[in-house]
Amino acid sequence: MSTRILPAVGDADAARSITTLLSQLPDAEPAGPLGDSTSLLDTLARLASESLDELPEVVLVHERIGPVPALELIREVSLRFPAVGVVLVTADASPGLYSAAMDSGARGLVGLPLSYEELATRVQAAAGWSVGVRRHLGQGADVFTGPGGTVVTVSGAKGGVGTTVTAVQLALAAKASGQTVALADLDLQSGDVASYLDVQFRRSIVDLSTIQDISPRVLQDALYNHDTGLGLLLAPGEGERGEEVSDRVVRQIISALRHRFEVVIVDCGTHMNAANAAAIEMADRTLLVVTPDVVTVRAAKRMVRLWDRLQIRKAEETITVVNRYTRNTEIQPPLIEKITSTKVARIAIPANFKELQGVVDAGRMQDLEAKSTVKQAMWGLAGDLGLVKSAEGADKQGRFRGDRGALGGRRGRAK
Structure with a gap:
């Protein structure tokens, strides 16, 4: 042999x-x-x-x-x-x-x-x-042997572009289609995943920072099992403690999450450090969220160049998500694609904060209505990324759709 x-x-x-x-x-x-x-x-x-x-x-x-x-x-x-x-x-x-x-x-x-x-x-x-x-x-042992679940990182070109909202909605879409899903908050100094999902939990990713080998049981102790079915690994409540999370720890955490969940969404925030750089390097897909304005697109270009210099992600391997899109803006997705040298997602997220304001203020992003154009676009994006089991799924109310029917295969538009 x-x-x-x-x-x-x-x-x-x-x-x-x-x-x-x-x-x-x-x-x-x-x-x-x-x-x-x-x-x-x-x-x-x-x-x-x-x-x-x-x-x-x-x-x-x-x-x-x-x-x-x-x-x-x-x-x-x-x-x-x-x-x-x-x-x-x-x-x-x-x-x-x-x-x-x-x-x-x-x-x-x-x-x-x-x-x-x-x-x-x-x-x-x-x-x-x-x-x-x-x-x-070959004798049927229950041991994992495959490549593991899909890891998707979500980063923002700059603050306030909707990175966490995007990460949360992608995770909810994947979960609604029947996947096992983890949502990890690697915005270590100012992570807001807990705030958007109405969570009070003392454990955080920092509790794993001193563990040499992260076993399934140790990982479970640090995860919060949310009512939506998501497994949440939260950022520390004290931002200064984020420095305790090294790239070595993040690599172990991502590997452990990949073994346990079919989909792992990682909110990397907008600030680069060794920890979220490790996550981006390990990810199957990397998303960069931008808004269609000059300052943000320039920031996106800087971010992509930084990733390339650090050898963690090439521009052509990055998917740019255009948030708060309107048809009458001067900066359209094709121009963003040209400037950043990235792939721009087929679906843009429409500018319609009125739909989001109530659930954002209440800290219950999971309650965003199914008819929301923002939700339809984000869940459609999840479908395009292969994070849902089928194009036609069902959430708890039986209302999830994989987007193409909802958006007619076109970019979302503002109302």
């Missing part, structure tokens, strides 16, 4: 060396090396969506991989694809790093400079472990 090996190597010289040695291993089928963590996770997710059998038995992670650090990447792969054996390739073979790698989920460690014998031994051991796990899974 051949062993499929997928190397993830950020260093060109190391990639050539590893590729040469892998080609000499007996019964090995090495794939071409991937140069960054995003490519690795995307490739594994694509293979897992086809079948567990399509996944490689062994993944090699080089110490210089990026932008996600090697140990964090190993933890992510181990959580999302537990039937894959991960081996760390590193110049530091100290007991401390070996222990940290094992704690992250690695099945072995290979020292640099590479030795054929050591590489062959570690790959063979990881492959044997992988085969055993797959045999166990």
